[in-house]
Amino acid sequence: MEKYKKIIISSLVVGLSSLLYIDFYVKNFKFSFAGVMFPLLLFMYDEFNPIIFGILSGFSLVLFRVVFYGVLQGAIAETFLYSMPENIFYIIYGILFFNFKRKFQPITHNKMFIIAALSDTFSNVIEIYIRIGRYLFTKDYEIIKVLFFVGLLRAGLVWLLIMGYKYYRLFLIKEEHDKRYKNLLRLTSQLKTEVYWMEKNMAYIEKVMSNAYELFSNIREDKNKECWSDMALEIAKDVHEIKKEYGLVVMGIEEIMADRLDNTGMYFSELMAILKETLKRDIKKQEKDIVIRYEIGRNFYTEKHYYLMSILRNIVMNAIDSIENKGNILVSHTVENNNHQFTITDDGCGISDEDLPHIFSPGYSTKIDYNTGQINRGLGLTLIEKLLQVHLKGSIQVESKVGKGSTFIISIPVKELEGINE
CATH class of the missing domain: 1.10.287 (Helix Hairpins)
Known part of the structure; x- marks a missing residue:
């Protein structure tokens, strides 16, 4: 349950960072560093559900406040009550972020600045309204102006930290690439x-x-x-x-x-970046006008990337070979019923009903160069099937129609690729 462990630890980090704060002139209202850590962690861990993370972070904040201030000052109940509106802040923030994330994918560092500023300001307005009610809108909206300024300030800090995080990751990736x-x-x-x-x-x-x-x-x-x-x-x-x-x-x-051989793992996003680059070169080499679209689901870490790369590349290369001059290929990835599902669809020449039952047989091939007389050795799909069955406990299905194209559907259990049970 690695994913749930990660989200719990991250929420505890948010709670702990809430102990670093600046008091505001509204009673018991605090601007804490947790307001920076929360969106930063959401950016770093794209797989987190923002609403669940918001609920856990709010609970963590109340817990740390009660332990470090309520217990030490002998006012547990009072500290708990004063901290609850701030708990609401993170729940509202999580809901807002969830909706922004659905509408503005992918979330870049610049988009993150705007999302963080708006979410921070609106969540603070809700929290202050819970604390002081309609008095929030008095005094020429002075409080709201301050909240908006603080939202911009914390969003700026988030932007700077994200940039630092990105440069650090680039440094690590370059170092890893040099080693490899x-x-x-x-x-x-x-x-x-x-x-x-x-x-x-x-x-x-x-x-x-x-x-x-x-x-x-x-x-x-x-x-x-x-x-x-x-x-x-x-x-x-x-x-x-x-x-x-x-x-x-x-x-x-x-x-x-x-x-x-380097047997350390890699993230799926890194693997796909390498695959995209190699396929782009292969298409250019064959002088074909082929557009490959990628619809990638959640990112994950795997130590079996060599097998996965071999399988995906082989099937996509078959798709490229099936297209004479111009066409389209779609590579998609989803996670369903504890299985990673990879689907490769092309609009190439397709496979006849007669050939379809035999495409995984050793030595079978329909790819013949009639100019040179050379025949493809026909081991690609046979090896893919063996790799899936023996090393990944997976399966492959094929749907095809002559003149329309083919679809290969690969299913691999999450525990085999990631080494965990979801």
Whole structure:
């Protein structure tokens, strides 16, 4: 229950920061630093429900006020009553923020300044009205003017802290990218050694193919019978050597992947940023006019990003290949019934009813280059299905119509991607 733990801890931070305050001339009314922390945390943790966070933060504020002032001063009941209107402040703030968030997505730092200023001012007006009633609107609206000024001031502080937070995150991301790039260089250099051995084995394979064809010709023409057994034995020996060499290559690659590969996790938003950039390059390389739209649900952290990236990229690349020159692709993500659901829809050539049952079969492919005679090896969807079943306990469904396009629906349990139960 990591998400709920995070929202509770954050609400306690708001409550604790309410102990830093400045008194206002309305009795028991205080301008506290909690009014800055509350919107800042809502910006940092987009997955928080603002209304629930507002209720928890208001409760936390009352709790800290009662403990630190009521108990110490021997006025628990009085402190509780005087703090309750401020509890209302955070509930109203949460409701306002919830509505702003629905209408003005995405929330940028500049939008946040306006939202914080308006929400802070209106919530303070409600709180003061609860405390002093209609007297709020006397004296040339002096109190409201002060509340608006304070709202702007605290919104300005929120804006500055958000900018600082963004620059700090950029610094951390750059540092992490540098680390991964160095790791990738080491990984590539070691893989090149293994590729050398694979290329060396190509000579063995050519030799086996040549000997096998010669044996086939001799058997078909019924000649050199005395050499058949020797040739068959030589082919078997060469195949055995190739098997040993490739066994060593596989072992070497597995060791590299285990020792060097960065297995730390990443956020889904970071993964999608990388995917968008690579797909943009692939589309440009193929000289196609394809627009990819992304509808991304809530952000989450996963340590299985390699599998997820392989699955999404492979399917989107298939969608790109299915579009001849110009078209559209939609990549969407939602969380439903404790499952992450990824849907990739294209308006490409589609898959026929005859081909549809076989697309996950090894070696099956409908992608043939009639100019070169080359055929796609047809392992992409087979590997995707295996990755989903074995490593992510997920599933994949396909809907397609010739001339209309295809839709791939991938479902992966939340606990498999995030390592938690929701």
